[in-house]
Each structure stands twice: as structure tokens, then as C-alpha cells.
Amino acid sequence: MRLHELLGLSDLKLHQVVAPEHFDPVIRWVVTTDMLDPSRYLTGGELVLTGLVWHTGPEDSYAFVSSVAKAGVAAVAASEGGLVPDDLVAACREHGLPLFRVPADVAFATVTEVVVRQLSTARTSDLKAVLDRHQRLVESTGPGGIGPLLDLVGTELGMECWVSTASGNVLAGPEGLSDPAFLAREFLIARRLPHYVEEYGISLLPVDSDSAARVVDWFVAVRSDWQTWHPERLALAEQLSSIVAVERARSDDRLTGSGILAQEFVRAVSEGASASDIAQQMYVIGLPVESRYIAIAAAVSEDVLRLGEVRQLVRETYASPMSAVGITDGEVIAIVPADEDLTPAIERAVGALSPGLTGTGLSIGVSSLVASRDIRSAVEEAKHARQLAARRNDDRYVVGHEELATLVLLLAGVPDDVRRMFRSRLLTPLADYDDVHKSDLIATLSAFLDTNGSWTKCADQMHLHVNSVRYRIQRIEELTGRDLSRLEDRVEFYLALRLS
Known part of the structure; x- marks a missing residue:
């Protein structure tokens, strides 16, 4: 604030004794002192309040004014x-230093409070203008990164800020954020936002609560109690969140060139593309053929969640920067390079998000580790695992390939006569029909399950008309008394085919 604005604070009733000549200095802060020489504690731009405890005569006034000037x-x-002593007035005039007299009925604490509030409001207004420019820049020219923006807020307003995902992945901010996983959980379970986490003195503000489910939203963590903020600071924090929301929107790559190519690759794999076509598309999108x-x-x-949000959630569950993620037939499919089984890591990531998953009906399946030539079989394995996850009635959302294989092993571990009876009850009617009519009911059943019950994909894979596939599936259901629209019956057929 400028010096002339000080006189406009009528509540303080300050009387200007020595006015500046031809300049209007900027007041940066307020300092109260009773030292004769406080210069070592001053950095420039302060309004110095003094009760004149140091004053014993004219020489003290000269020494004091000389040091602060x-x-x-x-x-x-x-x-x-x-x-105010006359010698202090004379010393200030000699040094060209503005001097005010504080009335006896106005406490220095009151002066400090009023001036600091004015300074804070002015700095907030200045910073808001900077943020306005930054938001226009972000929206018009592309992402500039939110790290420098958080540094600016921290420096100007003394508010340490971080940006984190709902899973606890800190995206930007200074070192030293306490327990990001705990803060993420607090964000997910808070009844209303903003939310103050008293244990760490941190407020949590949503980034895009109007258009994103909380479990896939980001949040801004601020080391301050938002309940104590004046309206200007709260408005500033909300604007900061809106700028971060722009950056969050930019992180959705579905409409980028790479995102579109990944979508096409996933669709091609799901629809049974040949190994050579898969290898060619992997080269185009930058997935190494030699990886697993x-x-x-x-x-x-x-x-509760849209498939686009499920796609975002899936990308949060693994750390690989290279992957292909797409949406096909109501499922999100991710194909991820890996050196080891990712099921435990995915289970941990989903577990961290579990407070925000209630009522979503989320189900996730994870395949075993395969060579690139077997990606299609890995996708089918993941789909089967997901279907088993969807059947659960507990709060476990993930089924891994080992659990899927355990069902086969469990059935394989029963006595041979029981295994034969299980296979025979399901597949013998189909095998007998194939022998008599020279048909391919068992092959059609296998293709139908491999294509996740898609009539069109099964027809393409079998080189048949869709109506022929429908006829064969109808005949399978008539011969076995099963309904292939039911997951339970599909799983039993899947197991029988695996054991045959």
C-alpha cells in the first residue's frame, strides 16, 4: 500500500507531522520497536511504530531517525x-522521513492489525491479477505447469500449496507434504469440501468437483485453516483450484493423437487383429514389441462413474508411463508394459481409493504377464477376471490372473471321475452334435467366450454371418440347458473348455 492510503484509514486517526516531498513511498510491512538502533531487523519499506522508550534527548532522536532512514x-x-518530541520532528524533516503521530487512545496493536489487513488485501488483489493472467495463458496457449504457480502463491501469501490426486500421488508443490496417503483418504471421506485436517494444519480444496467424481478428482492442499480466511483469500484459493482444473483437463489424452491411436489399438486387439497387425500398431504408438x-x-x-472416469482411475493404478488405454464394449482396457505381476500394486492403488468407490460397482481384472504376441489372450484373460470380480459381494474390486487360475486348479484338483462328469455334463452334448452334424458348436462356444459374448466379433473370428452365430449359440443353449447371457454359465463353460 502507498503512504497516502495510510491517511485514508480513518479508524486509526493518524496525524501526519512530517509529509514526504514529491514522493509516495510504498509500505511493505509493519514493525514495532523500542530499540534506539533497530536497523539490523529492518529490510526496507516498513512502517515503524515506536513508543519512544529509547528517547532521552535530541541526540537520541537523531540517532534513531538516522538508523531507520x-x-x-x-x-x-x-x-x-x-x-511527539519536537527534536524527533526536526530529525525526520532533516532526513526527509515521513512521520505520523498516533493518538493516545489508539493502540499500536490496532495500527498493526489494520495495516496488515490492508496489505494482505492489496497483495491478494495483486496476486489475483497475476492468476487471471496465468489462467488466460493456460487456456489460450497450452499448459505451463502448475509448480511455478504454487510457488508464487506460497511466496506472496505465505501459503504452502500442493496438488495431489485422490490416490495420494502428489503432482506439484514443495518437498515435505506430511502423509499424502492420509490426506488423500481425508479428501475422499470428507462430508463436505473444503475440509480442514487439524492433525496437519492443512485444508483440502477440490479442483473440479462440479464435473468430476471425487475418486478421480485432484485436490489442492494448503497449509492453513480455510475457515479463518477472509473472503479475498478464499476467492483466490478457489481461483487457484480452477486453474489447476484446466491443467487436470489437459491430462485427459483421449482426444490427443496418442490417445486416439491407443484407442484404435485396444479396439483392434479386442476384435481379434492378427499378430502382425498388432505388432505394426505397437510400432506406430511406440510400444516395444520385445517387452512383456x-x-x-x-x-x-x-x-456413479462414467467410463471416461474409469479410464482415468485405471491409469492411476499403475506407474508405467507407456501404455495403451481404450474403451470397448462397455469396458476400459489397458495394455501395459511390465517386468513383473502388477496385481499387488493395482490392489494397493484401488484399496487407497476404496473410500470413494462405494456404490460404483467397480470391477477390475488383471492378466498374467505375456509376450507381445500373446496380448490378445491377455486381454481375454483380464476380461474373464473382471467378470469374476463383478460377481463378488464384498469390497474387493480386483481379481488377478492367479485367482482366475486358482478356479481352474481347484476344479482340476477334484477326483478324476468328478472332473470327467463336469466336462461331460457341459461339453458331451455339444461334441456328440458336432460328430453327427459335422458342425463346430464347441469351436463357436470358445470363440464366443473369447470375444466376451460379442456376436459380431465372434462372427468375424469364425468367418460366419452373425445369424449363423446366433443359431449356433441358440443350439448350444438348447442342448445344454444353459443360458449364455448369464455370467455363471459362461464361467462354467470357460472352465470346462480349459480342462478339456
Whole structure:
């Protein structure tokens, strides 16, 4: 704030004794002192309040004014029972230093509070203008990164800020954020936002609560209690969140060139593309053919999450920067380069998000580790695992390939006669029909399950008309008494085919 604005604070009733000549200094802060030479504690631009305890005569006034003028203060406000010595006035005039008299009935604490509030409001207004420019820049020219923006807020307003995902992945901010996983959980379970976490003195603000489910939203963590903020600071924090929301929107790559290519690759794999076509597309999108891969399938049974949000959630569950993620037939499919089984890591990531997953009907399946030539089989394995996850009635959302294989092993571990009876009950009617009519019911059943019950994909894979596939599936259901629209029956057929 400028010096002339100090006189406009009528509540303080300050009387200007020495006015500046031809300049209007900036007041940066307020300091109260009773030292004769406080210069070592001054950095320039301060309004210095003094009760004149140091004053014993004219020589003290000269020494005091000389020291504060040399330090570059903006002005002095003094009072000794509402009076100011003439020698102090003379010293200030000699050094060209503005001087105010504080009335006896106005406490220095009141002066400090009022001036600091004005300074804070002014700095907030200045910073808001900077943020306005930054937001226009972000929206018009592309992402500039939110790290420098958080540094600016921290420097100007003394508010340490971080940006984190709902899973606890800190995206930007200074070192030293306490327990990001705990803060992320607090964000997910808070009844309303903003939310103050008293244990760490941190407020949590949503980034995009109007258009994103909380479990896939980001949040801004601020080391301050938002309940104590004045309206200007709260408005500033909300604007900061809106700028971060722009950056969050930019992180969705579905409409970028790479995102579109990944979508096409996932669709091609799911629809049974040949190994050579898969290898060619992998080269185009930058997935190394020599790497090993796992596949992830995910879906929801409720409308709480959109598939685009499920896609974001899936990308949060693994750390690989290279992957192909797409949406096909109501499922999100991710194909991820990996050196080891990712099921435990995915289970941990989903577990961290579990407070925000209630009522979503989320189900996730994870395949085993395969060579690139077997990506298609990995996708099918992940789909089967996801279907088993969807059948659960507990709060476990993930089924890994080992658990899927355990069902086969479990059935394989029963006595041979029981295994034969299980296979025979399901497949013998089909095998007998194939022998008599020279048909391919068992092959059609296998292709139908491999294509996740898609009539069109099964027809393409079998080189048949869709109506022929429908006829064969109808015949399978008639011969076995099963309904292939039911997951339970599909799983039993899947197991029988695996054991045959």
C-alpha cells in the first residue's frame, strides 16, 4: 500500500507531522520497536511504530531517525501519551522521513492489525491479477505447469500449496507434504469440501468437483485453516483450484493423437487383429514389441462413474508411463508394459481409493504377464477376471490372473471321475452334435467366450454371418440347458473348455 492510503484509514486517526516531498513511498510491512538502533531487523519499506522508550534527548532522536532512514523504511509512527518530541520532528524533516503521530487512545496493536489487513488485501488483489493472467495463458496457449504457480502463491501469501490426486500421488508443490496417503483418504471421506485436517494444519480444496467424481478428482492442499480466511483469500484459493482444473483437463489424452491411436489399438486387439497387425500398431504408438505386457479390464455396474472416469482411475493404478488405454464394449482396457505381476500394486492403488468407490460397482481384472504376441489372450484373460470380480459381494474390486487360475486348479484338483462328469455334463452334448452334424458348436462356444459374448466379433473370428452365430449359440443353449447371457454359465463353460 502507498503512504497516502495510510491517511485514508480513518479508524486509526493518524496525524501526519512530517509529509514526504514529491514522493509516495510504498509500505511493505509493519514493525514495532523500542530499540534506539533497530536497523539490523529492518529490510526496507516498513512502517515503524515506536513508543519512544529509547528517547532521552535530541541526540537520541537523531540517532534513531538516522538508523531507520538508512535502512530504507517508508515512515515512522510515534507516540508518547499522544505526544511527539519536537527534536524527533526536526530529525525526520532533516532526513526527509515521513512521520505520523498516533493518538493516545489508539493502540499500536490496532495500527498493526489494520495495516496488515490492508496489505494482505492489496497483495491478494495483486496476486489475483497475476492468476487471471496465468489462467488466460493456460487456456489460450497450452499448459505451463502448475509448480511455478504454487510457488508464487506460497511466496506472496505465505501459503504452502500442493496438488495431489485422490490416490495420494502428489503432482506439484514443495518437498515435505506430511502423509499424502492420509490426506488423500481425508479428501475422499470428507462430508463436505473444503475440509480442514487439524492433525496437519492443512485444508483440502477440490479442483473440479462440479464435473468430476471425487475418486478421480485432484485436490489442492494448503497449509492453513480455510475457515479463518477472509473472503479475498478464499476467492483466490478457489481461483487457484480452477486453474489447476484446466491443467487436470489437459491430462485427459483421449482426444490427443496418442490417445486416439491407443484407442484404435485396444479396439483392434479386442476384435481379434492378427499378430502382425498388432505388432505394426505397437510400432506406430511406440510400444516395444520385445517387452512383456499385462492387460487390465475395468467396468462399473452403476452410473456413479462414467467410463471416461474409469479410464482415468485405471491409469492411476499403475506407474508405467507407456501404455495403451481404450474403451470397448462397455469396458476400459489397458495394455501395459511390465517386468513383473502388477496385481499387488493395482490392489494397493484401488484399496487407497476404496473410500470413494462405494456404490460404483467397480470391477477390475488383471492378466498374467505375456509376450507381445500373446496380448490378445491377455486381454481375454483380464476380461474373464473382471467378470469374476463383478460377481463378488464384498469390497474387493480386483481379481488377478492367479485367482482366475486358482478356479481352474481347484476344479482340476477334484477326483478324476468328478472332473470327467463336469466336462461331460457341459461339453458331451455339444461334441456328440458336432460328430453327427459335422458342425463346430464347441469351436463357436470358445470363440464366443473369447470375444466376451460379442456376436459380431465372434462372427468375424469364425468367418460366419452373425445369424449363423446366433443359431449356433441358440443350439448350444438348447442342448445344454444353459443360458449364455448369464455370467455363471459362461464361467462354467470357460472352465470346462480349459480342462478339456
